[in-house]
Structures are given as C-alpha cells and as structure tokens.
Amino acid sequence: MQQVRAVVAKAKNAPVSIETINVPDPGPGEAVVKVQACGVCHTDLHYREGGINDEFPFLLGHEAAGVVESVGEGVDTVAPGDFVILNWRAVCGRCRACERGESWYCFDTHNAARKMTLEDGTELTPALGIGAFAEKTLVHAGQCTKVDPQASPAAAGLLGCGVMAGIGAAINTGAVGRGKSVAVIGCGGVGNAAIAGSALAGASRVIAVDLDDRKLRLAEKMGATHTVNSRETDPVEEIRRLTGGFGADVVIDAVGRPETYQQAFYARDLAGTVVLVGVPTPDMKLPDIPLIDVFGRGGALKSSWYGDCLPSRDFPMLIDLYRQGRLDLDAFVSERIGLDDIEAAFDRMREGDVLRSVVVL
Template identity: 75%
Template sequence: MAQHVQGVVALAEGKPVSVETIVVPDPGPGEAVVRVQACGVCHTDLHYREGGINDEFPFLLGHEAAGTVESVGEGVTDVAPGDFVILNWRAVCGQCRACRKGKPQYCFDTHNGKQKMTLLSGQELSPALGIGAFAEKTLVAAGQCTKVNPRIPPQVAGLLGCGVMAGLGAAINTGGVGRGDSVAVIGCGGVGDAAIAGAVLAGATTVIAVDRDPRKLDKAKEFGATHTVDARDLDAVEAIVGYTGGFGADVVIDAVGRPETWKQAFRARDLAGTVVLVGVPTPEMTAPELPLIEYFSRGGALKSSWYGDCLPERDFPAMVDLHLQGRLPLDKFVSEEIALDSVEDAFEKMRQGNVLRSVVVL
C-alpha cells in the first residue's frame, strides 16, 4: 500500500521550497523503499530549485542520503529490509559496453526507480538525481542502495552519496594521487576539501589549498592542506609553482569549474602532470584558448571526474571503514544538523559560505 510521508519540494523555478505530503508507492520489481535517516544539503539541490538542471518541476529535493531499507520489490537480492545503506545516483546496468569491459563505474545506462512518487494531487515528482531524499521515505532502484557498516552515523555516511565522494574520487580514482605526490586543489568547498582529504589519504606530501575565502582556507588545513593560497592577494599559479620547487604540482584539481580556474590548473601542473576537472561548469562556459603547442609540449593528462569515477559498491564501504578506523574525518564536513523545514535557510547559509554541509536529520 502506498505511504504518505513529508518531503521538501521545489514547486517552481526560483521559489522557496516547501514541505509537502508525498505519496510513495510500494516497491516494484528491482526497486526499494528506504527510510531516510539523514541527507546533506548539496549545491546541486539549489541548482534544481533555480532551474539550473532542467525544468521538470516539481522536484523532490535531496540526494546525499543514508537510511534503512524498509521493503524491496520482486527480484531484489543485493539488499534486504533492515540493511543500512547509502543512496547513490548510479545504479549500473551490467549490460552496456562499459560494464562488459569490467568498468561499471563508467556505465552508460545507469537507471533509477521506474515508478513515480507524487504529490497528493497525483502530480508526478522529479526526484533530485533520481533519489529525492529530503523526505521521510523514498523510492529508488535497488541498485542505488549500497550496504555499509551501520556503526557509522547516518548524518556522516550520507555525504558519501555525492559531494564528498566526488572530491575523494577526483584525487584517488581520477587523479591517481600516489605516495609523495604534490597536489593543488583550487576551490575549497565541500568537494575541494574532500579532494584534499583524498590526496592526504593517498599519501600526498605537499597539498596546496587555493581559495578566495580565508575561512575556507582555514578549514582546508583541518583536512590536511600543508599550504594555503589566498587567491585575492596572490597569483595562484605562481604560488603553486613556488610551493613545489619551481616545477608545478603532480596533480591539480579544479573544484570550481570555471574557465579561469581550469586555465590556472593547466598552468600550475608539473611537466606531464595531471589536471582533474571536478567542479561543474554551467552550459554556456567554454574552454579557455591556449596555444596547441602547450598541450603538446607539456604532455600529461587532462581529465574530467564525474562522481569521482566512483563505483559505489566498491568505494562506499571502503570509505566508511576508513572513517571508522579514524583515517578519514568525514564528520568534519558536517557544519550543522537541521530539520526538514530548515532546508530553505540552509540554502541561504550555503550562498553566504557559512557552512560546509548542513545535514537534514530525520
């Protein structure tokens, strides 16, 4: 029988979100209903609210979530009621050319739940990133549920569902940071700080944080940055080159996603170094013009990192275990815990740069 729960909905572009009654159907084949315990407030949710993703309003927001599986549909075997899970937006198909090559993290046919959650009026909702977890319960594809150690607090675990994993993966998976490497991270919000933490975890010995906000630079030190660069006062490229013996960093991660920061990343890497773009550009942005000889003469690699090139079933449990071992300080990302009806306030704090992550706790 369908259930009625409370959830945060963006009804129209640019309008304040509201708490509405959501109708959650019973799970069908390959689906699961999850009782959400916590969900982080991510910039992507604000992009949905502002119409920056698409115009398929109304949106059921929230996607950085952890909770407990309540029920599953026919054919589901990987998770069962009672399992503590982190939700992801990459349920892989297992059949596409990437999956058949043994690289399911690049699956070209990821999917979400087939049934639609609705408002009481019957109007269908578009769940953010196929999840919609600013709600007491949500319906997803069972493959979007990754079982992890239940000892981790849900308000910490859920952050691996998007931004934190994107940053960690940008350093570890995409950038291939190794022992003794030098790494620079441009942009020290949640994703950038996660990239710093990932670089430290992978063994980088020089980790340079670049931002224009002194508060963010101070926070970056908590995640292991060995050097900071205030880009208001210093030339970021010159500073990075200076901190790396005049060579440039082995890996430079652009966690902003603007033409000017990408160009800085390109200029600040060592010969044959790697640039990783994990900040999300807007559709109208174009790559900066650079002489083609510079691409040729530097060598190395220019990479984009989508969701940190993560494979949830591989990476989520590993990152949870590292946190429980005291090696990955995921709790430092949580700035505050809030209720469902405080999401709009959390968006404003996000705009002002006053929080790293607000987390809805249900």
C-alpha cells in the same frame, strides 16, 4: 503506498515547500528507504533554480543514508533492515563500459521506474533519481549500498555525492599516491574532500587554493599542507613556488570555471594531470589555451564523473576508514537541521558559511 513529508521545489527560483507526497510500494528491482540523514548540496539549489532542467516539481535531496524498509520482486542485494548509502549511478552491468570492466563509467544507470507524486497525483522528479529530503523515498535497489550500520548517518550520507566526488577525483581520477604533490582549487565541500583524499593517499604536498580564508583554515584541518589565497596571490606562481618551481603533479579544479581551469592547466608540472570535478554551467567555454601548450606540456586533462566511483567498492571501504578514525567524515558536517530549514541552509551555502548542512530525520 505511503504518505510522507518531503521538500519540493514547485517552480523556478521559488522557495521550497514542505508537502505530503505519495511513495508507492517498490516494484521489481526497487526499494523503499527510510531516510535518516541527507546533506544539502549545491546540486539541490541548482535544481530549485532551474539550472538542471525544467522538469518541475522536483523532490530535492540526494546525499542520503537510511534503512531499507521494503524491497520489490527480484531484489537480493539488500534486504529490509540494511543500513545503506544512496547513490545516483546504479550500474547496469551490461553496457559497453560495464562489459569492459569500467563500471564507474556505466552509460545506462538505473533509477526507480515507479513515480512518487504529490497528493493530487502530480508526478515528482527526484533529484538525481533519489529525492531524499523526505521521510521515505523510492529508489532502484542498485542505488542502495550496504555499509557498516555503526556509521553516523549524517556523515555516511555525504559519500552519496559531494564527499565521494572529491575523494574520488583525487584517488580514482587523479591517481594521487605516495609522494605526489597536489593542488586543489576551490575549498568547498568537494574541494575539501579532494584534499582529504589526497592526504589519505599519501600525497607529500597538498596545496589548497581559495578566495576565502575561512575555507582555507578548514582545508588545513582536512590535510592541506599549504594554503594560497588567490584573491591576494597569483595561484599559478605560488603553486610553482611551493613545488620547487615545477608545478604540482595533480591539480584538481573543484570550482569549474574557465579561469580556474586555466589556472589548473598552468599550475601543473610537465606531464602532470588536471582533474575537472567542479561542474561548469552550459554557457561556459574552454579558456584561451594555445594548442601548442596542450601538446607541449603533455600529461592528462581529465573530467571526473562522481569521482569515478563504484559505490559497491568505494562506499564500504571509505566507511571502514571512517570507523577506523583514518577519514574524518564528521568534519564535513557543519550543522544538523530539519526539513523545515532547507531555505536557510541554501542561504548559508551561498555565503560560504558551511561545508555541509545535513537534514536529520
């Protein structure tokens, strides 16, 4: 067992604190990872605010990269010294989704069985089964994906959640390809990643929609060909105007609210695709869309879980594209901070001042 510094949320809506935690030695199928960098994601704030569940205290942080320090019995996929990105959907290989060759839908994903604790023995709930606002963390070995060690940890770690969710929503879920038109509603970290993924896939037109001109300027740097400030312009009408009056082939809702979903539904072309990747709250209901419109417009209405990614397939590929200069992951890193700066990073996130603050250890 080791003792390390970590960021813990002890109670709903209370400020986080730096605590000394106990990290057990890895058991069968587990690994201890020395964390090098971890992004500050909205999901961490949702945990702190009690928006995920009430299993306090939480060990926050999950968008992480680092180096494997030790592994438990039976682990042969990674070894000490490997540079890895952590993921929160370690596939089982045995459930009905995995057996039909759709492992990205795995219904029985793995986390470490042993528990990290506070000094007094209180068990911690690691965010998304990772808990990486810590000098070291214990995870299931399947949550470790080995990638090129020359990649910047601050950039690489973002593939662990938000950036992968956005890129995957475009390429994996939305099947964006050469010549397609795409609209992305919401230009935070996930939305801008969807824009970057659409541009990478060869979309002919990438329309960014947001209320904030600062975010729209960032979207242009990520590959948006057109921008729409939905505070000033009806986004549905403007997306149609920019696509010859038809609507976009793929519309990605990276906000996850009833009103943005309704905009996405009506901003797509006939037989077009809507992708919901923004996470709604439990109280939200589907917007009032006549069922005849669902039938009459055809196409597909999809939800994107973690960008429908398969970490063992997608992380190394995207890191290779990053190393080749074809995917600018560094552009998502707004600032580098320390473990003591998490609360201030949450404030900047609320104000929309950053794509990602990244804790560097």
